[in-house]
Amino acid sequence: MSTTPAAAEFKKEAAVITRDLRHRAVIRGALKKYEVVRDDKKARFQNWQQARYLASDIKWDAVNHLDTYLAEFAKNLEARGGKVHWASDAAQAREIILGIVKEKNAKAIVKSKVMTGEEIHINEALEEAGYEVVESDLGEYICQLRKEAPYHFVFPAMHLTRGEISQTFTKELGSAPTNSPEELTMIARRVLREKYIKADIGISGANFAIAETGMISITENEGNARLTCALPKTHIALMGIEKLLPKLSDLALFLPMLGTAGCGQLLTGYNTMYGGPKQPGEADGPEEFHVVLLDNRRTDLLASSEQRDALQCMRCGACLNVCPIYKNIGGHTYGTTYQGPIGSVITPHLRNLQEFKHLVFCSSLCGACTEACPVKIDLHHHLLQSRRDAIAEKAVWWERLTFKACAVIFNHAWVFSLGEKLGRIGQIFHPLIKNTPLDPARAWTASRELPKVAPQTFREWWSHRK
Amino acid sequence: MNITLFVPCYIDACYPKVGQSVVEILERLGHTIDCPREITCCGQPSFNSGYWDETREVAVKVLDRLKDAEVVVIISGSCGAMVKNFYPELFKGRPEEAAALALSEKVYEFSDFLVTKLGVTDLGARFPHKVTFHDGCHGRRELGIKAQPRALMAQVKGLELIEMEEAETCCGFGGTFSAKFPSVSSAMGEGKIASALETEAEYIVSNDSSCLMHQQGLIDRQNKPIKTIHLAEVLNHR
Numbered sequence: 001m002s003t004t005p006a007a008a009e010f011k012k013e014a015a016v017i018t019r020d021l022r023h024r025a026v027i028r029g030a031l032k033k034y035e036v037v038r039d040d041k042k043a044r045f046q047n048w049q050q051a052r053y054l055a056s057d058i059k060w061d062a063v064n065h066l067d068t069y070l071a072e073f074a075k076n077l078e079a080r081g082g083k084v085h086w087a088s089d090a091a092q093a094r095e096i097i098l099g100i101v102k103e104k105n106a107k108a109i110v111k112s113k114v115m116t117g118e119e120i121h122i123n124e125a126l127e128e129a130g131y132e133v134v135e136s137d138l139g140e141y142i143c144q145l146r147k148e149a150p151y152h153f154v155f156p157a158m159h160l161t162r163g164e165i166s167q168t169f170t171k172e173l174g175s176a177p178t179n180s181p182e183e184l185t186m187i188a189r190r191v192l193r194e195k196y197i198k199a200d201i202g203i204s205g206a207n208f209a210i211a212e213t214g215m216i217s218i219t220e221n222e223g224n225a226r227l228t229c230a231l232p233k234t235h236i237a238l239m240g241i242e243k244l245l246p247k248l249s250d251l252a253l254f255l256p257m258l259g260t261a262g263c264g265q266l267l268t269g270y271n272t273m274y275g276g277p278k279q280p281g282e283a284d285g286p287e288e289f290h291v292v293l294l295d296n297r298r299t300d301l302l303a304s305s306e307q308r309d310a311l312q313c314m315r316c317g318a319c320l321n322v323c324p325i326y327k328n329i330g331g332h333t334y335g336t337t338y339q340g341p342i343g344s345v346i347t348p349h350l351r352n353l354q355e356f357k358h359l360v361f362c363s364s365l366c367g368a369c370t371e372a373c374p375v376k377i378d379l380h381h382h383l384l385q386s387r388r389d390a391i392a393e394k395a396v397w398w399e400r401l402t403f404k405a406c407a408v409i410f411n412h413a414w415v416f417s418l419g420e421k422l423g424r425i426g427q428i429f430h431p432l433i434k435n436t437p438l439d440p441a442r443a444w445t446a447s448r449e450l451p452k453v454a455p456q457t458f459r460e461w462w463s464h465r466k
Numbered sequence: 467m468n469i470t471l472f473v474p475c476y477i478d479a480c481y482p483k484v485g486q487s488v489v490e491i492l493e494r495l496g497h498t499i500d501c502p503r504e505i506t507c508c509g510q511p512s513f514n515s516g517y518w519d520e521t522r523e524v525a526v527k528v529l530d531r532l533k534d535a536e537v538v539v540i541i542s543g544s545c546g547a548m549v550k551n552f553y554p555e556l557f558k559g560r561p562e563e564a565a566a567l568a569l570s571e572k573v574y575e576f577s578d579f580l581v582t583k584l585g586v587t588d589l590g591a592r593f594p595h596k597v598t599f600h601d602g603c604h605g606r607r608e609l610g611i612k613a614q615p616r617a618l619m620a621q622v623k624g625l626e627l628i629e630m631e632e633a634e635t636c637c638g639f640g641g642t643f644s645a646k647f648p649s650v651s652s653a654m655g656e657g658k659i660a661s662a663l664e665t666e667a668e669y670i671v672s673n674d675s676s677c678l679m680h681q682q683g684l685i686d687r688q689n690k691p692i693k694t695i696h697l698a699e700v701l702n703h704r
């Protein structure tokens with residue numbers, strides 16, 4: 001494979017982390033618990049498989065009629081005084097948000113979890129412009145203190161032990177070391193409560209946007225999004241255009257489904273609808289409510305009739321949690337905003353296929369992701385299609401030559417048999433070069449023994465027998 | 467029944483006993499077996515690597531050679547999925563599409579053929595060992611094979627099946643993936659074998675020799691106290 005800098009970095013990091021047995025144990029331990037609670041909640045659905053079909057149908061309809069649903073959403077939101085902004089790319093989205101922040105003469109900004117924010121690098125842009133931005137989601141806050149990217153788009157700090165989090169807090173906040181999760185939460189809460197009160201602007205994401213009512217829905221467990229959206233005078237919600245759901249009643253399916261698939265909860269601690277700024281007569285709420293609708297090449301993915309269903313994703317993370325690749329290489333190795341199978345499917349579309357093709361090749365195509373996806377995205381087959389597209393665009397000359405040669409060998413049984421005979425001779429001498437730079441099979445033999453060509457092949461046995 | 471047997475390339479070269487066991491089992495059940503010499507490989511390595519043109523060169527030959535077969539049995543869930551599910555995809559919108567769909571209809575993975583098509587589970591086998599079963603991903607998720615091998619093993623005298631926790635987790639082979647990303651592939655394999663070892667079984671049994679080839683390669687390198695064996699060999703053991 002021709003190697004891009006992103007691919008080289010990926011391979012280098014993967015080689016290191018896959019040998020890190022501590023990492024392996026931490027991730028396996030964390031996800032084992034997830035599987036148990038997820039299965040318990042799945043069993044409470046009357047029929048989980050039927051629910052998946054239904055959810056997939058609703059999202060498929062939404063994705064295929066985005067034009068009408070987005071217009072309906074915007075119209076309904078604007079009717080209540082919300083402001084809708086359309087951002088065709090990351091730069092435009094940053095410009096819109098910076099524009100609002102400047103206009104409000106903001107001093108402090110608080111943020112709840114928003115993956116599209118990572119996608120457009122909004123923190124960096126705001127900090128560069130001189131604003132303080134504080135993440136209010138506990139996991140995100142820990143990552144921010146450590147100057148790390150989220151490890152997982154649902155559980156940003158799942159790779160860290162309590163001890164490591166305590167160390168981070170001690171170093172950055174001066175708190176006393178502790179091993180108690182409650183205590184760690186309280187340390188963060190004490191700092192963050194101050195930030196909410198001071199903040200002029202709250203930035204959030206959206207899990208769903210309801211066309212029928214012009215509202216956004218946010219799912220969370222910590223209550224931090226509520227504070228982020230309700231306390232500051234201005235609320236900015238940044239979301240991908242694919243987050244639309246046609247009807248309010250769709251949430252009856254999607255909220256439990258997101259909770260179940262995402263973290264093994266039938267409903268998360270808080271599910272809140274936000275429908276605009278404070279209305280006349282209302283005591284609380286932001287004075288201004290902005291929604292930034294981000295395309296950033298989602299419409300390119302929409303144009304792919306084969307892989308469009310990837311826009312059905314509600315970022316529950318279920319595919320990451322079952323992916324043996326993710327479990328072994330971890331979230332940071334991907335080097336992308338969206339990790340795991342869904343990240344490997346959409347990143348080549350949202351960014352560049354040739355630059356990120358290593359992600360579509362780094363899969364055993366086992367299909368655990370597709371089986372887990374609550375909205376039935378055909379994830380592993382999309383990886384296969386992207387491999388085809390990557391090679392059709394730009395083949396690797398020696399791979400093409402190899403497979404052309406293989407076709408000749410496979411299409412002529414006598415050549416294949418000759419190859420087996422040569423293999424039998426070759427394997428006598430192979431130990432001399434095994435796992436050395438001279439070994440043509442080194443990619444295999446560095447960690448594994450090669451199988452042996454049998455003294456009598458099946459074909460030889462068969463013709464002899466007849 | 468006239469059964470055409472598709473013996474995958476790596477079984478022909480490295481695991482002939484698996485093919486022999488299948489022939490002997492099916493013949494004992496009274497069927498006639500044909501093993502066409504011209505069929506060597508289904509073309510999956512190039513297909514999964516993105517080289518679909520080169521794959522079609524191999525696959526058209528397979529289509530042609532199997533067009534008159536009454537029923538085709540493939541001794542691998544992975545190669546079975548390739549022919550049954552991916553050939554129609556490979557030839558979508560091409561003149562060969564009809565032939566690919568027709569072939570798809572009459573292709574069976576070996577354990578599925580015994581249980582679903584023939585309705586046989588008891589083959590009079592005896593294998594007095596503790597075993598654990600590896601569900602190959604393609605067999606499990608592309609072809610939906612889960613109960614069939616277990617139904618067959620349940621009738622084997624002396625066999626004790628202890629399911630491992632990670633029975634359905636990929637072993638990390640993934641064809642060319644294992645050579646493109648050896649460190650990731652091997653780490654996955656190590657996880658698989660660790661799960662199998664927890665059961666204290668003597669053998670990892672599977673209906674896919676390719677997965678077993680990967681696992682055995684790691685077992686041999688790391689001297690792990692477990693062996694691998696194909697389901698057909700277990701079912702042919704007396």
